[in-house]
Amino acid sequence: MTKKVIRRTINILIVDDDIDVCNFLKRILVKRNYSVEILTDPQNAIEIVKKQDFQIIILDIVMPKKDGIEVLKEIRKFDNKVCIIMLSAFPTVERAFESIREKVFEFITKPFDTKQFFEVISRAEKEFGLVTNLYQLVTNQIASRLKTLRNERKISLRQLANMAGISQSLIYQIEHAETAPSLATLTKLTSALQTDLSYFFEDL
Template sequence: MKILIIEDEIGIANFLKQGLEEENFEVFVAYDGQSGIEIALKQKVNIILLDWVLPKITGIEVCKLIRKTDTKTPIIFLTAKDTVQETIEGLKAGANDYIKKPFSFDELVERIKIHFRDENLNQELHLGNITINKLQHQITVDNREVVLTHREFELLFYLIKNKGNVCTRTQIIEDVWDIHFEYDTGVIDVFMNAIRKKLNLSKEQELIKTIRGVGYIAND
């Protein structure tokens, strides 16, 4: 699991990084708001720990900017701001949680685990007669189990998770393949053909439509 720390106090940031790495998390650190946004957009992190008072861009603005493109990644404010109004302001900006400094590291770890647990509860998704469970790495179609390769599984899960939204080939390459440079996106079509064949999806069902020249969309 990947955690992004956006914290300008180097001592606190390094303390959190070391402690969380000892808890077997992969940790990224940004020391100002602008760098934090850049890392958040490049890295597919599972949770963001965000300070309120930051150089260049405040934590509130960072939270709002991240939420424009990412509505799901949990954001936890770590801040000395402690009034009710400030707490409300942080939550309205899009934060999921709020921990006041100074805080217990053990409490922080438990809060993080709660958000990961809540995320995992949503790892079984449905699309028409398809059920996909990420935790068990299992797919069934009308209760018939279907075996996909790892990459096929990740691609199908991504499309179903974003059900109702068009997923461009560039987005898929970046989010599923984790490739952030120019790459032949035609490989996605090869994987989609394999997925459709294994799931025995007829064109009439149109559960996963091809948007010519753009990408794909999953719809019930």
């Protein structure tokens, strides 16, 4: 059975002095349920990036007032992890190397087609962990909440195993997200811990 893949809302900032490019990219991204902000003045980019949480920044290189590489370097001073994709109609080897040094995810040359663009976005989602296997997401949350609840109530693995009537090794595997519990096992654990089954699935 194929495991469902889910994607949390991805916030994208587009910085390009060409409003037509900004509007085009925003339109095609919004159609695919991305949250998009556009910015035509690169001088305001740093302030906005500091205030808002963006997972992907699409940054043009050649812009008036402030070069895209300069904006890139300023962002990297306080955020070394955000995914940055560079755009340019006039690529040079020097700028490409600058982009690599500043950990740019991809360098896209204008003009580009929609298919190429979304291939880059899709790879960025996967490499930066913006898409999640639903099975693993549930397994991780159950693991975290089980361990937290057990520690809060100062119950050892052995004690919980005796209370729930299941093995210590299975509880260990569940708490370390090595396996997902069956509904029967999870029901035994919730009963032993005197909590509700929904506790393990809230906010998913």
